[in-house]
Amino acid sequence: MDEVSEAAIPAAGSWAGRLAEWTARRLEPVAIGLGAILIGLMLFSLFILALGKSPLMLFQLMYTGGFGSWFSIQNSLSRAAPLLLTALCVALPARLGLIVIGGEGALALGGVAAAAAALPLTHLLSPFPALIGMALAAMLAGGVWIGCVGALRHYRGVNETISSLLMSYIAIAVMNQLVEGVLRDPASLNKPSTPPLPADYMIGALPGMDVHWGFAIGIAACVVSYLLIETTTWGFAARIAGGNTRAAEVQGLPVGRLIVGFTALAGACAGLAGMIEVAAVQGSANGAIIAGYGYTGILVAFLARHNPLAIIPIAILIGGIDASGGLIQRRMGLPDATVLVLQGTLFIVILACETLYGRFKLFNPELWRRNL
Incomplete structure (x- = not known):
């Protein structure tokens, strides 16, 4: 009995140490x-x-303006919805040691891609499949754009912070060119916009709330991102590569695919935020979707220490601060x-x-x- 007790002591101490370290x-x-x-x-x-x-x-x-009433809380949650996704555009590459700040450009391209995809889809499909198609188009546009930042970083050694910022400016210029050019609705005289979405094709509100489904989508994206990083081999490999890229390459990890893949996934999140702004808030792609959500997402990600779950409360807090401005x-x-x-x-x-x-x-x- 004494032998059993003595053998159990180191094990208990080991578990206590692990718990203390984790805490x-x-x-x-x-x-x-x-x-x-x-x-x-x-x-x-x-x-x-x-x-x-x-x-x-x-x-x-x-x-008072952010959380003092039920109306204020709902307004804050709506403003937090795009921040959840643009913060992931920073947090996911950060696990590989990359500082990507081009979420605003990916959001802009995602919004205009969703609006362009809506032109045929709203005539061919019912609302739900059409919205799925718009989301995929937005994610593809944002993913390719930020994925190029990762490719430039790995294959050409271009600093990802500078390239993502410069490409953000280019993306916004491309969006303005398309909205004011080939995609412009002739009826939008003072405010150039794409043709408005039919009311049936707008993203509705959560049950019992005046908050659109984009907030729930953002939370789901944060949870999935956390599971990807913490529970999958890809997430583990990304953390290893972020700690020491040279050591990861020596161990045979696909560093190039990890960098391009995680940056593309990050861009897809920001592109999805653009689609939500078009389909849930604006009703069309126009200059109003460039509201600084991509840049504010940088602050959210850094305050959350690039933890996808911590992004949720921080985004709500910053959304409340934004809501109180007026x-x-x-x-x-x-x-x-x-x-x-x-x-x-x-x-x-x-x-x-x-x-x-x-x-x-x-x-x-x-x-x-x-x-x-």
């Missing part, structure tokens, strides 16, 4: 992320004070872009906090063992 690794990004948000809010408060306004009133209006403008006399200043402050702080990861004894079980 520490999960708590560190959460704690540092929350700390970065608090520091960003403090710095933003100084900015508001310099303008002669009350930070407390500002934050109260942010809460209320802040009316009540405090501040420009609607004030929330953009807050987002920029948060982004700068979270980048500065990158140097802190892995340096705290509280979150490092290895340091515990060394100092015991």
Whole structure:
């Protein structure tokens, strides 16, 4: 009996150690992320004070405009829907050590591709198959566009951050050219747009809510992405390649296919966001779909530490901040872009906090063992 008890002690200690290590690794990004948000809010408060306004009133209006009523919550969730998908456009390549910031361009191309596909599909198919076809067209357009960024990175050594940003500008120009050219609806005089979707072909709202199905699609995409990264061999190989590309190549991992595949999948997510904006919000492809969701998705992904599940609450938070912009403008006399200043402050702080990861004894079980 004593032998059994003694044999069980190391096993129990091993499990306890593993649990402590797992907990520490999960708590560190959460704690540092929350700390970065608090520091960003403090710095933003100084900015508001310099303008002669009350930070407390500002934050109260942010809460009221974003989450203070059922209407506000639904508005925030609707604004969070595209952020869920554009954040994945950053988070998925980040697992390979790539910083891709071209989600805005992929969203634009996805939106115009969906609108172009709708022209024949709405005449040939019923609503659900037509929407599926539009989604596939949007995902293909966004996937090919960002996939090219991955190909340039692997085969030609082109920096993916620069190339994705430049290609984003090109994609927006291509969208404007198509919307104002061959795809333009002659009836859209003051605001160039593609022909509007029939009402039956619009994406409806979730049951009992005034939030379109794009929000549920975004959550599903985050969950699937998490499972891909954490539970599949492709996800494991991507994490290995992201840690050390040279070592991954020596071990025979298909680094090139991983880079192109994950960037293409990331672009497909952003392209799907463009389709949702067309089919759930705008009703056509026009300049209004370029609303900065791709760039805001960068902030969401970094605040979430590129964790697809953490993207969900962060996107809702940022969506609520965006939703409060109009209320802040009316009540405090501040420009609607004030929330953009807050987002920029948060982004700068979270980048500065990158140097802190892995340096705290509280979150490092290895340091515990060394100092015991």
